[in-house]
Amino acid sequence: MKHTRTLGVAASLAAAALVLSGCSAGDAGGDDNVLRLWHYEGADSAMGIAWDQAIKTFEEETGATVEFEEKSFEQIRSTASQVLNSDEAPDILEYNKGNATAGLLSSEGLLTPLDDVVDEYGWDDLLAPSLQTTAKYDENGVMGSGSWYGVPNYGEFVQVYYNKDAFAEAGVEVPATLAEFEDVMKTFADQGVTPLAESAAEYPLGQLWYQLALTKADRQFVNDYQLYENPVDWSGDEISFATETIKDWTDEGYISTDASGLKAEDAGVSFISGDAPIFYSGSWWYGRFQSEITDFEWGTFLFPEAELSPGSAGNMWVVPEKAKNKELAYQFIDITMRPEIQALLGNNGGVPVAADEADITDEKSKELIANFNALNDMDGISFYPDWPTPTFYDELNAGLQELVNGTKSPAEVQEQLGGQYEAGVEDIVG
Structure with missing residues (x-):
């Protein structure tokens, strides 16, 4: 036909x-x-x-x-x-x-x-x-x-991509805790390398912000944030930790202030080219990395100490x-x-x-699917930060751009985002 x-x-x-x-x-x-x-x-x-x-x-x-x-x-x-x-x-x-x-x-x-x-x-x-x-x-x-x-x-989910060759040259290993993850980034920063490929103009930084909140959260927080079961405390431990950590990581040189004007493609290409050794982003990049990264070995791991991560069907x-x-x-x-x-x-x-898992023969694909299955087995799929309202994607990006630029403090960004989130939810559920 x-x-x-x-x-x-x-x-x-x-x-x-x-x-x-x-x-x-x-x-x-x-x-x-x-x-x-x-x-x-x-x-x-x-x-x-x-x-x-x-x-x-x-x-x-x-x-x-x-x-x-x-x-x-x-x-x-x-x-x-x-x-x-x-x-x-x-x-x-x-x-x-x-x-x-x-x-x-x-x-x-x-x-x-x-x-x-x-x-x-x-x-x-x-x-x-x-x-x-x-x-x-x-x-x-x-x-x-x-x-x-x-x-x-x-399915899809967000995970950490890392440059195995760069890790070996820097003498660091895959971190098992958030503290170890920060130690890895500090090692690169001390060597003059900005470790995280980031974009605040599009989704990557928003997903990292959400992941940081999820490290302090439980399933009820996810249900409140995504399904409106209870009001979200925008000055609570989860969101405060996320916003303040993004600010700290920018101040420490783990995230470039240039990220405020960069798009997701820019961040992904930075990892592909070997300029940045770490990229926290979605499984949708996996196939592209398989075909385009030829100059170094790379791998993945789930975000350290997180039982909840962005992802969904x-x-x-x-x-x-x-x-x-x-x-x-x-x-x-x-x-x-x-x-x-x-x-x-x-x-x-x-x-x-x-x-049928027996039908998956590609070794890289097995690693990807194993990460997804591990997250799914923990009931860790937690959706995405911009989902709650039709306008929150742009609002979250704009708030995080101001955070990275230093034009607003973490508390000011949280107040701004909280008001926008609550107004959007009110429009939906009344």
Whole structure:
């Protein structure tokens, strides 16, 4: 069968313009034998590789055609409400999980409830309870309860990447405690090396801040912060420790003040190039590091002394309420949950949620999946710091930029962030 791929920003923007103007992009959307699919994973990523095979399997088994349009994350994020509320909505798309994203769309009636389909296909049996949290949303769009509105088929989490060669040259070892971690960073700083590759303009520093809070937290703190079970104390031990530690690490030279203007790509490239020996970031970098790091040996470890870490089920397949071919969408989701597709994802640097471990043969991938399983076994998946409100991603980044710049003190940043967080939560739950 024909397998079409629409590539390039210009093509994607043109398609989006057609959708938003109400014009037809063709007759495919009304064809009962065509599945219109959008996602934003690169063709060489673990998900891109696995889903490309899933598309081929789907076409072979169903006789249907997949019309795949590659969108950027920002294209989907910024236009989702308009696109999914139009007659040109795709049949299935990858969408970000969390209250501010999938939760918001579910509360607006733009996503199809999937409870009966999940039960029919048995997807709930394949997903650990902590991974189901981000697939379910109540009437207010708050995750953790209510109906299924998406199905994740991969996991993700944040961990420490380190340059093994640089560690050996500096005479340091993988730290087992937070104090040892600080000793390692001090050793590099004393040698004139800024140890942490960081970005405050985008997500990396926010995730480190959250991780530091989690080292002092328990599951109830996570539930309060993410699920609004109780008010969050923005001057409490958890958040105060995180904010003050970021300030201390900047003052000690472990984090560069230049990070205030750097993006995630800048931080990742700093690690890839060997300029910074440590990078705390997500499993989504794993495959890229495998392919691009050729000048040194590298490895990973979970953040020292932390039983809770940022992470979640991955982004989800969602089916728009206005999708024309929902049954085809459900069949495609089921194929992506099969052991052979999950193994393909796992052997290419992804984190499968339903793979047979015996099918994972790549040694680097085994290390990645072992870290994820260890975190999952501790019930350590704690979601991400920006999830609670639609605007908190930008607000958190802005606050941490001021912290790194020294234009605001930790107490001032916490007061600012606390007010923004509380206002955003109030808008959601009333």
